[in-house]
Amino acid sequence: xxxxxxxxxxxxxxxxxxxxxxxxxxxxxxxxxxxxxxxxxxxxxxxxxxxxxxxxxxxxxxxxxxxxxxxxxxxxxxxxxxxxxxxxxxxxxxxxxxxxxxxxxxxxxxxxxxxxxxxxxxxxxxxxxxxxxxxxxxxxxxxxxxxxxxxxxxxxxxxxxxxxxxxxxxxxxxxxxxxxxxxxxxxxxxxxxxxxxxxxxxxxxxxxxxxxxxxxxxxxxxxxxxxxxxxxxxxxxxxxxxxxxxxxxxxxxxxxxxxxxxxxxxxxxxxxxxxxxxxxxxxxxxxxxxxxxxxxxxxxxxxxxxxxxxxxxxxxxxxxxxxxxxxxxxxxxxxxxxxxxxxxxxxxxxxxxxxxxxxxxxxx
Numbered sequence: 001x002x003x004x005x006x007x008x009x010x011x012x013x014x015x016x017x018x019x020x021x022x023x024x025x026x027x028x029x030x031x032x033x034x035x036x037x038x039x040x041x042x043x044x045x046x047x048x049x050x051x052x053x054x055x056x057x058x059x060x061x062x063x064x065x066x067x068x069x070x071x072x073x074x075x076x077x078x079x080x081x082x083x084x085x086x087x088x089x090x091x092x093x094x095x096x097x098x099x100x101x102x103x104x105x106x107x108x109x110x111x112x113x114x115x116x117x118x119x120x121x122x123x124x125x126x127x128x129x130x131x132x133x134x135x136x137x138x139x140x141x142x143x144x145x146x147x148x149x150x151x152x153x154x155x156x157x158x159x160x161x162x163x164x165x166x167x168x169x170x171x172x173x174x175x176x177x178x179x180x181x182x183x184x185x186x187x188x189x190x191x192x193x194x195x196x197x198x199x200x201x202x203x204x205x206x207x208x209x210x211x212x213x214x215x216x217x218x219x220x221x222x223x224x225x226x227x228x229x230x231x232x233x234x235x236x237x238x239x240x241x242x243x244x245x246x247x248x249x250x251x252x253x254x255x256x257x258x259x260x261x262x263x264x265x266x267x268x269x270x271x272x273x274x275x276x277x278x279x280x281x282x283x284x285x286x287x288x289x290x291x292x293x294x295x296x297x298x299x300x301x302x303x304x305x306x307x308x309x310x311x312x313x314x315x316x317x318x319x320x321x322x323x324x325x326x327x328x329x330x331x332x333x334x335x336x337x338x339x340x341x342x343x344x345x346x347x348x349x350x351x352x353x354x355x356x357x358x359x360x361x362x363x364x
Contacts, residue, residue, distance in 0.1 A: 003311060008301065008361075009051065011309070011317075012354035015347050016045050016057060018317040025064035028344065034068050034077040036142060037325075037344040039087030044351030046093065051355055065090050065103070073105025080129035082117070082139040085110045088146040092153060104154075111150050114143070114162070120187040124169040127184065134191070136184035136328065137174065140167055141210035148221050160221075164228050167215065171235065174199050179242025180259055183207045183328045193329055200328045203258045206345065209275025212239055213352075216279045220286060233288050236279070240289060243276050244296050251307050252299030256323060257334050265335045270308045270321045274349035277301050281356035294360060301357050304350065322346030 006014070019028065019041065028038045042061040049057035069075040069091075078084040088110040095103035118126040120133050125143070127136040144163040151159030174182040183200035184207070186193075193201055219232045246258050248268060254276055255261050256269040281297040283289045310318040322343040326334065 003305075008354040008357035009048075011305070012044070012048050012351045012358070013052070014311070014315070015317045015319070015351050015354070016048055016060075019342070019344075019347065020056075020060055021316075025060050026067040028064070032068075034075055034084065034087055036083045036086035037348075038064060039089060040348035041344040041351070042087070042348070043089050044348040044355070046090065047352060047355040051358065061090055062094060065094060065106075069102055069106045071102055073102040073109070075106055075109075077110070079113065079116070082113075082125055082127055082142040085113060085143040085146050086141070089149070092146070092149050096153070107146075107150060110146065111156075111159075114147060114159070120169075122169055122187065124166055124187075131327075133188040134184055134186045134328070135166075135170060135173065137170055137181055137207040137211040138184075140170060141214040144214055145217055145221065148218070152221075160226075164218070167218070167232075170211070173197075176203060176259075178245075178259060179238055180246070181208055181211055181239075191328070202260075202329075202331050202334055204326065204328075204334055205254055205256050205258050205269050205272025206275065206323060206326070208243075208258060209272040209279075209349070212236075212243065212279035213275050213282075215239070216282050216286075216288070219288060236283055237289055240280055240283060240293065243280070244293070247276075247296060247300065248303070251303035252296070252301075253303045253307065254300075256337075257331060260331065263331070263335070267321065267335070267339075268303075268307070269323050269339075270304065270319055271323060271343070271346040271349050273300055273304060273308075274346060274353045277304070278349065278353040278356050281353065281360050285356060285360050297353075297357065297360070301353065304353075309350075317347075318342055319346045319350055 026032055045057050045061050088107055091103045091107040124135045127134050127139045147159045147163050151157055173185040180203045183204040185199040189198045195201055215232055216236050219229055222229050253268040253273040255266045257266055260266050277297050277300040280293055284291055284294045308320050318341050320341050321339050324338050324340055326337050
């Protein structure tokens with residue numbers, strides 16, 4: 001089979017297999033750490049497992065957890081940031097499948113961070129203690145899905161409302177006139193980048209990608225009669241319409257600073273393009289937006305394959321132009337950040353998008 005004949009599922013599996021061959025689970029970078037980089041990648045692998053039933057994928061992400069969580073559910077994690085919660089998305093399915101109490105105990109430790117993390121005066125979680133009074137779009141994905149799923153599994157429905165309030169605050173404080181969202185905001189307005197309103201000065205692709213993905217995911221996590229479902233559908237529709245307006249005409253991809261395509265030092269960035277592709281494809285798959293949008297997701301995915309994906313002579317997958325981890329800053333800060341190949345932010349997002357494209361083929 002040639003590269004041109006590969007399906008989205010084939011690409012997802014090649015991406016998983018490449019990193020599985022390169023790293024034992026606990027050595028995924030940053031090695032020997034409970035960290036959202038690994039969590040994003042392994043959540044993509046989890047989707048591949050759910051779609052294919054191939055046990056090697058389940059065994060791999062289970063081993064990652066098992067090497068870090070002991071028999072009593074103890075493990076080392078950062079206790080001052082929302083990012084630490086994201087890999088908990090691996091714990092809950094493991095508990096449901098195995099009923100091993102240590103997974104539940106570990107998950108409860110992450111859940112209890114929500115009792116101790118600092119908050120803004122509006123009761124929004126600080127993204128990290130070292131960023132006082134700052135809320136970031138990233139945080140909705142880092143903690144939101146886990147908190148809702150934990151509440152549903154262990155009868156804490158109030159967690160759903162807590163998460164939805166975080167989303168409302170982010171929307172209230174970061175939405176831009178063109179329908180996109182700034183990276184975050186500083187309630188205190190004390191940081192050098194804070195505008196008069198307190199929000200970040202730019203629309204950073206990956207942060208907006210987390211927001212696009214997570215709001216699309218929130219809808220299906222709510223009960224059918226939940227009053228917020230229709231509101232979130234409208235949020236997703238409006239955001240996708242805004243994203244499509246800034247999609248690169250030639251490649252179908254999106255820029256590092258999404259709405260400044262004409263700047264000569266801006267560039268088409270892989271991880272945000274994957275996340276936007278996921279959000280559009282999933283919104284179509286779930287019937288939240290018109291099926292005609294599928295062509296936008298397919299164009300973006302093909303752009304990734306054509307412009308950002310390489311396969312070396314040994315058949316190993318490589319995804320290029322992935323921005324490394326990034327705080328909030330000015331335009332120059334974003335475009336000068338280093339990029340890397342096969343950073344887990346990007347590969348995880350690519351796999352997640354691939355499965356949504358593959359699922360979409362079943363419905364079309």
